[in-house]
Amino acid sequence: MIYYLILPLFCLIVLIFQTTLLNLLFLGKISVEMSLIIVIYAGLNLDAVKAGFLAFIMGFILDCLTGFVSGLFTLYYVAVFLVVRILSFKVYAEGYPFIVGFTFIAVLVEALFTALVYLVFYEVNILSGVLKVFLAQALVACLLSPVLFKALDRLVGVLNVREAR
Amino acid sequence: MLIPKKYQTIGVASVLVVASLVILSVSLNNPGETYFFRKIVLEISSPAVDAINTSIEGVRNVWKRYLFLVGLEEENRILRGRIAQLTKELNDYRELYYEERRLRGLAGLKESAKLPGVFCRVIDRNNSYLFKTIMLNKGTSDGLRVGLPVVSAEGVVGRIVEASWNVSKVLLVVDYNSNIDVVTQESRVQGILQGGGNAGCSLKYVERSEDVKIGEQVLTSGLGGVFPKGLIVGTVLNVDRNVSGLFLKVEVMPAVHFSRLEEVFVVTPEKEKVQ
Numbered sequence: 001m002i003y004y005l006i007l008p009l010f011c012l013i014v015l016i017f018q019t020t021l022l023n024l025l026f027l028g029k030i031s032v033e034m035s036l037i038i039v040i041y042a043g044l045n046l047d048a049v050k051a052g053f054l055a056f057i058m059g060f061i062l063d064c065l066t067g068f069v070s071g072l073f074t075l076y077y078v079a080v081f082l083v084v085r086i087l088s089f090k091v092y093a094e095g096y097p098f099i100v101g102f103t104f105i106a107v108l109v110e111a112l113f114t115a116l117v118y119l120v121f122y123e124v125n126i127l128s129g130v131l132k133v134f135l136a137q138a139l140v141a142c143l144l145s146p147v148l149f150k151a152l153d154r155l156v157g158v159l160n161v162r163e164a165r
Numbered sequence: 166m167l168i169p170k171k172y173q174t175i176g177v178a179s180v181l182v183v184a185s186l187v188i189l190s191v192s193l194n195n196p197g198e199t200y201f202f203r204k205i206v207l208e209i210s211s212p213a214v215d216a217i218n219t220s221i222e223g224v225r226n227v228w229k230r231y232l233f234l235v236g237l238e239e240e241n242r243i244l245r246g247r248i249a250q251l252t253k254e255l256n257d258y259r260e261l262y263y264e265e266r267r268l269r270g271l272a273g274l275k276e277s278a279k280l281p282g283v284f285c286r287v288i289d290r291n292n293s294y295l296f297k298t299i300m301l302n303k304g305t306s307d308g309l310r311v312g313l314p315v316v317s318a319e320g321v322v323g324r325i326v327e328a329s330w331n332v333s334k335v336l337l338v339v340d341y342n343s344n345i346d347v348v349t350q351e352s353r354v355q356g357i358l359q360g361g362g363n364a365g366c367s368l369k370y371v372e373r374s375e376d377v378k379i380g381e382q383v384l385t386s387g388l389g390g391v392f393p394k395g396l397i398v399g400t401v402l403n404v405d406r407n408v409s410g411l412f413l414k415v416e417v418m419p420a421v422h423f424s425r426l427e428e429v430f431v432v433t434p435e436k437e438k439v440q
Contacts, residue, residue, distance in 0.1 A: 052181050
C-alpha cells in the first residue's frame with residue numbers, strides 16, 4: 001500500500017529533476033527521458049500492477065509538467081510498459097543489449113508517435129525535425145540506461161531489505 | 166488480486182490504456198480547460214522548480230564571481246574580495262536599473278495601448294524541441310485565466326493555456342500549436358502566424374499575388390478575439406515565391422527574445438482586476 005502512496009511523489013521528484021537539473025546538464029539541447037528508462041525498468045522488474053501504475057502516473061505527471069494535452073505521454077508510457085512486459089515473456093530481457101536496444105527504439109517510437117499526434121490533431125508535420133532531435137536523445141538515453149538500471153537495482157534492493165525488516 | 170496472474174499484465178494494461186484514452190480524449194475535446202489534477206501537479210511542482218532554478222542561478226553567479234579567486238595571495242584575495250563585494254553591489258544596482266527599465270517598458274506599453282492587466286514574473290521555461298512554454302508566478306487568484314494574451318515590451322509573447330490558482334502556463338508564439346491572426350504593417354496582408362519551433366514562425370495562407378516585403382513588421386490583426394489589434398509580433402525575414410501551391414512561404418522572426426524574458430504583462434479584459 002505504501003508503494004502506491006509514495007509513487008506519485010517519487011514520479012514528481014524524478015520528473016522535476018529530469019526537466020530542470022538533467023536538462024541543464026545537457027545545456028537544454030537534449031531532453032533525456034530518465035522517466036522512460038524507469039518505466040522500462042519497472043516493466044521488467046516489478047509486478048504487473050505496480051509497474052502499470054508507475055507507467056500511468058509517470059506519464060500523467062510528465063503530461064502535466066511538459067505538454068498541455070493530458071494523456072499523450074500517459075498513453076505512450078502505458079504502451080511501453082505493455083510491450084516490454086510481453087517481450088520479457090518471449091525473449092531474454094535481463095541483459096544489457098536488450099535494455100539498450102529497447103530504450104533506443106522506445107525513444108524513437110515516441111518521436112514518431114508524437115509527430116503522428118501532431119499531424120492528426122494539429123495538422124503540423126514535425127517529423128523531419130523531431131527525428132533529428134530524438135535520435136540524439138535516443139543515443140544518450142540508451143547509453144544512460146545500464147547505469148540507471150544498476151542504480152534502480154540498488155534502490156529496489158535497499159527498499160526490499162527495509163520491507164523485510 | 167482478482168485477475169489470475171497469467172492475465173495480470175493484459176488486464177492491468179487494458180484498464181490503464183482505456184483510462185489514458187479517456188484522459189486524452191477529454192483533453193483534446195476541451196483544449197482550454199485546466200483540470201483539477203493538472204492544477205494540483207502544477208501547484209506542487211512550481212515552488213520546487215522555482216527554487217531549483219533560483220539555486221542554479223545562484224550557483225552560477227557564485228561560480229562566476231568568486232571561484233576564480235581561489236589560490237591567490239592573501240592581500241590579493243582581500244582586494245578581490247572587496248572588488249567582488251563592490252561588483253555584487255554594482256550588479257545589484259544594475260539589476261535594479263535594468264529591472265526598472267524593463268518594467269518601465271512594460272508600463273509604457275500598458276499606458277500607450279491603454280491595456281489593463283497584470284505584471285508577472287517568469288519562473289520557468291520549457292524550451293524543448295516540441296514544447297515552447299513559460300511558467301508565470303500568478304494564476305486565477307490574480308485574475309488570470311486560460312486564453313488571455315501575454316505581451317512584453319518587445320511584443321507578443323503568447324497566450325495562457327493553463328491557469329492554476331497561483332501559476333499559469335503560457336504557450337509561446339513559436340510553439341507549433343500557436344496560431345495568431347496577423348497583418349503586415351506596410352502591405353496590410355492578412356494571414357495566420359504559426360509557430361515553427363526553433364525555426365521561428367511562418368506566415369500562412371498568404372496568396373502568391375500579395376506583395377509582402379522583407380523587413381516589414383507583423384502585427385496582430387485583432388481578429389480571433391484573443392490579442393488586441395496592433396501589437397508587434399515579429400518581422401518578415403524571408404519570402405519564398407518559388408513554392409508550388411496557392412500560397413507564399415513567409416518566414417517571420419519573432420520580436421521577443423524568449424530566452425531573455427523575465428517579466429511579462431498579461432492583458433486582462435477591461436472589467437477584471439487591474440494591478
